[in-house]
Amino acid sequence: MVYRAGYAQCKKRHPELGDKGKVILPGAEPPIVSAEYVRDPNCIHIGHFGSLSNVRTIKGFAEAFLKFKQDSPDSAKVFKIECYGGSIDSHAKLFINENKLNDQFIEVGRLEYDHKKKISGREQIQIKMQQMDYLLIIHGHTADCAEYIPSKFYDYLWARRPIIAITHNNKQFNTLLNKYNSFIANSNELDSIVQALNKIYLIWKKGLNKKIQLTPIGTVDATNSIINYVNYEIHRSN
Template structure:
């Protein structure tokens, strides 16, 4: 369905501040880069400030800057070398030398400040953003992240220049500990304490600010009363959606093979671990011994977490869980990492969506979910305290389990196994969420025509 996007006729020159921009396959990058074509069609004239970690965009002015702190410099340098030379010998040599040289400075930086590594990128973003603004080339500042350094730079520019500031918060800045924690208590961790302060400043000084889930907006409003009034910042929700990954635009018919392939894409951690799936395989294999040779779990996009590694060793599942790592651009075919990921998604029998088990799941929806919706494959969501995500899954047809409910997860896996054997896996309802609706929501809230 085509979404109507308002046309921008005033305040068209936007300074977009995004640490991650044009980074192949990175969620923090795709969230903004996927919007760019729609912004251009709406009449917006962007100037982008980013780190050197992505590919330079030549459709509009795009300035890339190194961070000034040693930890962020090391991070950015690694990605720059990978983009330029690949991840072979040169990458390993250069990055190892730089890591050794910077190690003492990184230690001092952590000891003195204790902030996350990307904080220092705010400094060159602010200095160069101010230069561009004073040249009279900007009507509005738009910070998006991802790395909170983009928001810090945007806030500084707002305070100095008085230009309108709109803010896109990808993940909650304040991380609550449990359902009773509203996020009022000042954290002891210095980075968390600064993010707490930054959220308060953004809600007071930005002209528009939005989050990606109902839960994130709810708790931000609890902490920041001004979001409940028409004055100052106005908070709302934008569902980010996704462009069809790898140019997918329709639902391709699924082909059953001789294996049940359960595929996970994206990052893994001990609070979002494939060990959850491996443990559920134990009772299934006991009940259906033949399943041991027919089920395969595939992990794409990230190293395995330590709990998954331990489970593989404990259960002898080295042939069951196959870790493929990150899919980068293929120099032989020219396919981007995103295109290769899309192909692997459509080859899956079932896509695994691990939500996690932390309290912040109530405010977070994995960005990979929106890519999954374009593939036409059934999703097995293992979710935690997020009614919005549960409803989105159920509305489209999905297998749904609750994180921490080992019996329910085992039952969900058994249902998938039986459906696959009968060649009757759930046929999901084709309801992908595009980026056009996100852009329309943003521009409508800004009341531009």
Template structure:
């Protein structure tokens, strides 16, 4: 049973505006404070320093991690103008040979070396009697590595929150048991095994992720090993000033996607369906618009735009940053755009990891209160959440089903009867309560 109230929180991306790996922990802070937890936060320099409690920011010690952190620090402090371009390119050029050596010798992802200062400073705090519990969360697995080192060297209680699966399976038949040839993947597999053996409490965000972790680590949930469970992270509701008024149907059906795009999570699947729909109903061209917020368009989407001649139908807005003139954070601007959408697009992906993760923006979508069109892949838990909330639901590899959903959305929009979101949103307080309850159980 955990009795200590002084928690050292290890989070590489803490207080990074709009980043999922940051929001998952920063949204919990008010509820942890209400529960009497006294946090001390270690993070990279990539986010905004929190003044409510001790928050120490450290540079990664490796060259690739230093480059990553430096870019974000300059962007936060000076914006992404000329100074950003000159300084970051200069630093990248100077670090290039050292990054090459690092990759050749280790082959790990860039943020691994942040674990080094986090461990050294954390051990000093623990040895001086200022910490009762270490809570690693990520995101970047360097936080878990530092937490594991602290657990092994001091015996302190360790809580570890796994955002995304540490082991990426390749097919439904693959259990993730074989040793990967990629050195970063092999290290993550070993890290998962060590966490399951040595952490006191360990949780995942989906039932699928915990299931496969248990297959690989049958010692999980035995008396002498980690206590594992599932917690849905949820999201904070918009502030009262950000709650939208009643939605107004306008000239266009605005389908809006928020977040990163890639070849396995691409708007091209929707553009292919749209092309077929326009062949059947040419008049729909004047109505439908697809908006992408938060990231550049992926290569498959760009190719589809060119192939179908959809330059006028797809609008790429890029990342919504903090607007000082309006006094709004990037997250607040994103929430506003979500609430203005006719339909929110949720692209799950195509990889086998989809069986083990739920896109974090789903929780913000539910608070936005707009109709959701989700294209999902092999995740019964996600499908159940969406079905219970009246979403338009398609399977990722079913082109006919995607076309059917798009046509239904278009017809419902014409009738001004898009599916309203049903059921309850999923907040953060329930996640904190679940974590504290599970910790107290053991």
């Protein structure tokens, strides 16, 4: 099961498939722990969860943030971009260090089992997601972005916090993000990221960054879609 653009490419590579196959959104399991969001009156906490690399780099976001900081220094100083799950990629880290953005970009890294609280790293991550003002997705900038949706998107939906997505050439992904009231910026357009940061600041300042109420996409939805599709094919072949 692949996304629409990926499905189209797959059919080109394998014309023998004919009209077989179906696009399924895999979804994610709901979190095993819950946490309450509490607005920090002094900081905007933006969380990035998952791995970064020189292909899926946070550098473009950092470049846009520098421009935002130069234009609106007072607004920029309340931002904290917290990176969980891995290191900030080397290209971004060099840029952040050179431009003295270390106070805004914080490398938290991997969370291990907490012996005092008796909760796993995974549980801590789920709690952190639910406590963020905004959740950041870095889609990438390569051609294959047109064919995939990051799996982290489905985890973010269960956290029910507003999403900031830096996307690349994927209409289906953008449509889904719009459905869940996300902030979308183009990875090739620095100004679109700056505009998103301005909007985020103004909404946060007014205390309007609310919980996302729309139902997340779960694995149960994917399972039911597969069962319905199989039943349909069986019925059609009889």
